[in-house]
Amino acid sequence: MKLIANNWKDYECIDCGNGEKLERWKNVILRRPDPQVIWPVDTSNSMWRKVDAHYHRSKSGGGHWEFIKKVPEHWTISYKELTFKVSPTGFKHTxxxxxxxxxxxxxxxxxxxxxxxxxxxxxxxxxxxxxxxxxxxxxxxxxxxxxxxxxxxxxxxxxxxxxxxxxxxxxxxxxxxxxxxxxxxxxxxxxxxxxxxxxxxxxxxxxxxxxxxxxxxxxxxxxxxxxxxxxxxxxxxxxxxxxxxxxxxxxxxxxxxxxxxxxxxxxxxxxxxxxxxxxxxxxxxxxxxxxx
Missing domain, CATH: 3.40.50.150 (Vaccinia Virus protein VP39)
Structure with a gap:
């Protein structure tokens, strides 16, 4: 049985392609690697050009964030009655x-x-x-x-x-x-x-x-x-x-x-x-x- 987390309001997986996913974390748009995404990106989706931060993976391991716009060090998102702190970490996770x-x-x-x-x-x-x-x-x-x-x-x-x-x-x-x-x-x-x-x-x-x-x-x-x-x-x-x-x-x-x-x-x-x-x-x- 497949479980889909489809009750979010503060989070959204906007699009995926070329080994990356485009996500909205409340009002911050992040672009991060995802090894499961083996299909090509649809270049007609203009949201890919509106990211706030982009995590680049290094060929030698690890990686770094490129901040295109000013992003808070951390902010909060909510799921139903729960609230969580999110923050772009040095190992790509939030x-x-x-x-x-x-x-x-x-x-x-x-x-x-x-x-x-x-x-x-x-x-x-x-x-x-x-x-x-x-x-x-x-x-x-x-x-x-x-x-x-x-x-x-x-x-x-x-x-x-x-x-x-x-x-x-x-x-x-x-x-x-x-x-x-x-x-x-x-x-x-x-x-x-x-x-x-x-x-x-x-x-x-x-x-x-x-x-x-x-x-x-x-x-x-x-x-x-x-x-x-x-x-x-x-x-x-x-x-x-x-x-x-x-x-x-x-x-x-x-x-x-x-x-x-x-x-x-x-x-x-x-x-x-x-x-x-x-x-x-x-x-x-x-x-x-x-x-x-």
Whole structure:
């Protein structure tokens, strides 16, 4: 099943072509690389000549921003009741992956429609907190936000304040996700929902190595020790090239579905609508188990 994040007002994927995407972040137009865009650009679209900033990738790795117009160091955009700080970073990202709004909608709807007031959520590789804030806003009794980057966790705290969610029970933890899960298991802690958005490669705060092909299955298996018997959902998101949705489907069947003994597994692509062509920009895959 394909999920499309089509409820944005402050964000828009205007057009794509020649390995780049043209985006509107509120009133700022950015042009950024995207390796999925292998089709040519339509040169008749004049919006390509009206960008505020353009990220140029270097042949030797990395890249830099060219600011055609004066762009704020950071600004905010909103999605429904949530507000996020966005900023053009040196590694082309802006601090937010807008396609994840499709997953946020699912999480918020599931929590709100559960009829339960005690829902503990664990968000691993939690970045700047989009899923964390979505779950807290929807009424989760506690959200634990874990990421190895102190800078990203601090950014998530800013987003919590911008979204007026400081009264919610959110625990921010800077730690290697694998170590945290194992420690929670020793403590006997359980969660009703587990979310993870692991990178292809990464390092923990103490140099711990992460490689998704080798460690995703063991991590999901370890999470079974902290997944409550009355769980609501388990959601995995991935941007790793070559990792298909069927891989997530197989893994979730062999782990979460097998343990829980019921529920259903749904997997597929996640994407953004392209305004100019009325097509969809693929933005990775998702896999989820949900109690039914």
């Amino acid at each position: 601090g937010l992956f807008p396609e994840q709004a499709a997953n946020w909608d699912y999480m918020m709807d599931t929590i709100r429609n559960s009829g339960r007031d005690d829902i503990r959520v664990l968000n691993l590789f939690a970045y700047t907190g989009g899923a964390t804030l979505a779950c807290a806003s929807a009424g989760a009794s506690e959200v634990v936000h874990v990421d190895a980057s102190k800078g990203m966790v601090n950014w998530a705290k800013e987003n919590m304040q911008l979204s007026h969610l400081t009264d919610k029970k959110i625990r921010f933890i800077v730690e290697d996700c694998v170590k945290f899960v194992k420690r929670e298991a020793r403590r006997g802690r359980t969660y009703h929902a587990i979310i993870m958005d692991p990178p292809s490669y990464g390092r923990g705060p103490n140099g711990e190595m992460w490689k998704i092909e080798e460690q995703l299955y063991p991590l999901i298996s370890a999470c079974l020790d902290i997944l409550d018997k009355d769980a609501l959902f388990f959601l995995v998101n991935s941007y790793t090239t070559g990792l298909g949705a069927t891989v997530l489907e197989n893994v979730l069947h062999l782990t979460v579905k097998k343990q829980q003994g019921q529920g259903q597994v749904t997997c597929g692509e996640i994407g953004l609508p392209i305004t100019y062509t009325n097509q969809v920009l693929p933005c990775g895959i998702y896999g989820r188990w949900e109690a039914k």
